[in-house]
Amino acid sequence: MKTVFLSLALAATTFAAEPQTPPVMAIGSPVPDFALPGIDGKNHKLADFADSKVLCLIFTCNHCPDAIAAAGRIQQFHVDYREKKVAVVAINSSSPLGLRPDELGYGPHGDSFEEMIPFAQDHGWTLPYLYDGETQTLSATCGAQTTPHVFVFGADRKLAYTGRMDDAARQSGPVEKSYLRDAIDALLAGKPVATPSTRSFGCSTKWAWKKDQVAADQKAWESKPVGLEKLDLDTARKLRANASGNVRLINFWSTTCGPCVAEFPDLVDTYRRFQNRSFDMVTISLDPIEDEAKVRKFLEKHHAALSDRSRPALTKEQRTSNNYLFAGDNIDQLAEAIDTQWTGAQPHTILLSPKGEVLWRSTQEIDPVELRRQVAKALQGLP
Numbered sequence: 001m002k003t004v005f006l007s008l009a010l011a012a013t014t015f016a017a018e019p020q021t022p023p024v025m026a027i028g029s030p031v032p033d034f035a036l037p038g039i040d041g042k043n044h045k046l047a048d049f050a051d052s053k054v055l056c057l058i059f060t061c062n063h064c065p066d067a068i069a070a071a072g073r074i075q076q077f078h079v080d081y082r083e084k085k086v087a088v089v090a091i092n093s094s095s096p097l098g099l100r101p102d103e104l105g106y107g108p109h110g111d112s113f114e115e116m117i118p119f120a121q122d123h124g125w126t127l128p129y130l131y132d133g134e135t136q137t138l139s140a141t142c143g144a145q146t147t148p149h150v151f152v153f154g155a156d157r158k159l160a161y162t163g164r165m166d167d168a169a170r171q172s173g174p175v176e177k178s179y180l181r182d183a184i185d186a187l188l189a190g191k192p193v194a195t196p197s198t199r200s201f202g203c204s205t206k207w208a209w210k211k212d213q214v215a216a217d218q219k220a221w222e223s224k225p226v227g228l229e230k231l232d233l234d235t236a237r238k239l240r241a242n243a244s245g246n247v248r249l250i251n252f253w254s255t256t257c258g259p260c261v262a263e264f265p266d267l268v269d270t271y272r273r274f275q276n277r278s279f280d281m282v283t284i285s286l287d288p289i290e291d292e293a294k295v296r297k298f299l300e301k302h303h304a305a306l307s308d309r310s311r312p313a314l315t316k317e318q319r320t321s322n323n324y325l326f327a328g329d330n331i332d333q334l335a336e337a338i339d340t341q342w343t344g345a346q347p348h349t350i351l352l353s354p355k356g357e358v359l360w361r362s363t364q365e366i367d368p369v370e371l372r373r374q375v376a377k378a379l380q381g382l383p
Contacts, residue, residue, distance in 0.1 A: 019207065019209040021143075021145065021204075021205070021207070022139075022140040022141070022143045023143050024142070024143035024145060024162060024197075025141070025142050025143050025151075025159055025162070026159070027159050027160070027161075027162070027196045027197060028158050028159060029158065029159045030157055030158055030159075031046065031055060031057075031151075031153045031157040031158075031159070032046075032138055032141040032142065033045075033046050034046050034132075034137075034138045036091065036130040036131060036132055036138065037113070037130065037131050038128050038129060038130045038131070039113075039116050039117045039120055039129045039130075039131075040128070044089070044128055044130050049087040049089070051085065052085050052086060052087035053084070053085040053086060053154075053155050053187070053188060054081075054085070054086045054087070054152065054153070054154060054155070054184055054187050054188065055086075055087050055089070055152070055153045055157065056077075056086060056087065056088045056089065056150065056151070056152050056153075056180070056184065057089050057091055057142070057150070057151045057152075057153070058074055058088065058089065058090050058091065058148050058149070058150050058151075058165075059091050059093040059132075059139055059142070059144035059146075059147060059148060059149045059150075059151070059205070060074070060090050060091070060092065060093070060147045060148040060149075061092050061093065061094035061111045061147040061203075061206070062092065062094075062107065062109040062110060062111050062115050062116060062119040063094070063099065063103065063104050063106065063107060063109065063110055063111050063203075064094075064106070064147040064148075064202055064203035065106035065107075065170050065203070066146070066147065066148065066169065066170050066201065066202035066203060067147040067148050067202060067203070068106060068107050069168065069169070069170045069171060069172045070148050070165060070168070070172075070202075071119075071122075071123040071125070072123060072124075072172055072173070073165060073166070073168070073172075073173075073174070073175070074088070074090060074123075074125075074127070074148070074165075075123060075124055075125050075126065075127065076174075077165075077180065077181070078125075078126065078127040079126075081184060084188060086184055086188070088127050089127065089128045089130060090125070090127055090128065090129045090130070091129075091130045091131075091132050091138065091139070092111060092113070092116055092129065092130070092131050092132060092133050093132050093133065093136060093138075093139035093144045093147065093149075093205050094111040094133055094147060094205060094206040095111070095133045095134075095136060095206055095207060095208040095210075095211075096110055096111050096112050096133065096206075097208045097210070097211040097214065098206035098207050098208055098209070098210030098211055098213075098214065099111060099206050099210075099214065100213065100214050100217045101217075101269060101272035101273050101275075102217075102272060102273065102275050102276050103203070103206070104273040105273050105274040105275070105276055105277050105279075105376075105379075106376060107119075107372070107373075107376050108122075108369045108370075108372035108373040108376060109122075109369070109372075111133060111206065112133075113131045113133065113134075116129055116131060118369065136205075136207060136208060139205060140207075142162075144200075144205050145200050145204065145205060146200040146201060146202035146203060146204060146205065147202045147203050147205065148164070148165060148200070148202055149162070149163075149164075149200040149202070149205075150162065150163060150164065150165055150179075150180055150200070152180070152183050152184065152187070152193075154187045155187070160183060160187055160193050160196060161179070161180070161183035161193050161195075161196050161197070162196075162197055162198075162200075163179060163197055163198030163199060163200050164179060164198050164199065164200045164201045164202075165178060165179065165180045166178040166179060166180065166181075169201060179195060179198050182194065182195070183195075183196075221272065221303060221305060222303050224303070224305035224306065225305065226296070226299045226300045226303065226304055226305050226323065227306065227320065227321035227322065227323055228285075228292070228295060228296045228299060228321060228323045228324070228325060229319075229320055229321040229323070229324055229325070230289070230292075230324065230325055230326075230327035231284060231324035231325060231326045231327055231328075231334075232327055232328065233328060233333055233334070233337050235319065235324070236284075236326075236334055236337035236338055237337045237338075238317055238319070239282055239317075239338065240337060240338045240339075240352070240356060241356050242352045242353075242354060242355070242356040243316060243317055244280060244313035244316055244317060244354070245278065245313070245316075245354050246278045246279055246280045246310075246313055246354060247278060247279045247280075247351065247352065247353060247354060247359075247375065247378045247379055247382065248279075248280050248281070248282060248351070248352040248354075249267070249270070249271070249279070249280070249281040249282070249349065249350075249351055249352075249371075249375070250281075250282045250283075250284065250338060250339075250349070250350050250352065251267055251281070251282070251283050251284065251347060251348070251349045252284050252286055252342070252346060252347060252348040252349070253283060253284070253285060253286065253346060253347050254285055254286045254287045254346055255285070255287055255291070255294055255295060255298050256287070257346040257347060259346070259347055259364065259365035260346055260347040261298075262365055263347060263365045263366050263368075264298075264302050264304075265302055266366060266368035266371070267281065267283070267349075267366070267371075268302055268303060268304055269368070270368065270371055270372055270375065271307070272307070273372065274372075274375055274376075274379065275307035275309050275310065276307075276309055277309075277379050277382065277383060278354070278379060278382040278383050279375065279379060280307075280310045280313050280322065281310075281322060282322055282323075282324065283299070283304060283322065283323045283324065284324045284325075284326055284334075284338075285323070285324065285325045285326065286326055286331070286346060287325065289325065289326075289327055292325055295325050299323050304322075304323055306321070306322050310322060331344055338350070339358065339361065341358075341361065342361075342363070343363065345363050347362075347363070347364070347365065347366070348361070348362070348363045349361065349362045349363075349366055349371075350362075351374055351375065351378060353378065354382075359374065359378050360374040360378075
């Protein structure tokens with residue numbers, strides 16, 4: 001008996017050390033039973049969909065650009081087939097524990113249950129949206145590989161089709177070829193599905209066991225040096241002109257400003273989310289020049305470091321840091337150099353286009369979701 005327990009313990013240890021992505025369930029497999037919370041406040045069970053001729057489970061999430069692009073088509077599919085007794089159910093298969101910040105650079109929302117509600121609102125969803133991110137049991141049983149990944153079960157509740165919805169990839173809008181529609185139409189007509197399996201396409205499922213990778217990324221970020229330079233008016237004008245080719249966020253703040261201090265972690269988080277895209281952030285402290293040590297300590301505490309992706313922009317503009325302490329004695333001149341509409345109130349944040357145009361500004365503590373929404377909008381069409 002001791003040998004059996006020891007073998008099981010070793011097996012569990014091995015699995016924990018070397019997790020594997022579950023394989024896709026085979027065509028003809030029965031639908032797994034489930035009971036999952038939905039954004040409507042209800043707990044949804046498999047039995048709730050017993051009257052449907054076809055059950056379509058779409059494993060997706062809030063953060064993936066492929067899932068975001070498919071969101072409108074998922075809703076349209078639900079609308080087109082609900083009167084035909086086809087149940088379309090979206091399931092968030094992603095665990096927030098397995099997500100690095102730089103994987104969140106395509107939209108305003110992360111993959112927590114709470115963020116599913118505004119995501120669904122943004123895309124006008126009226127279909128059930130369920131959460132499997134806590135245990136990922138259903139996702140693992142089905143073998144959801146990507147977001148999105150479709151599993152279609154016929155009237156006998158056996159798997160008839162699995163794979164991608166269509167060939168649209170990250171393009172939004174209608175498509176000419178839909179494997180999902182072809183499969184559903186065949187089942188409704190009592191015919192076999194011509195192409196029962198395709199490769200799914202999208203971001204890999206963010207399994208909770210990826211948390212070690214997330215922790216390693218956090219440790220690497222916290223080990224980065226944090227720079228601070230004095231800001232003169234010539235450099236201020238250079239920041240405003242924005243010759244970097246990036247969308248640029250500029251934030252005016254000080255250590256004695258309560259809202260500035262409160263919002264600063266969200267600014268750093270936003271920068272880290274979009275760091276791998278054409279985006280950079282500049283912070284400008286308005287503290288007295290003699291408080292340089294205090295400012296530096298604050299920046300280091302909040303790990304306001306520079307992403308490697310931002311370094312070419314600094315080189316192009318002949319700069320050395322993304323953090324500045326204003327060294328002048330006339331705040332009007334700083335405002336004239338960067339944003340003439342700034343009244344001097346703190347905090348003040350502006351978002352610049354690659355051409356130096358002000359796309360968005362806020363003179364109050366930022367709403368982080370709205371900020372990320374504005375950044376994502378500004379980055380449309382950019383890498």
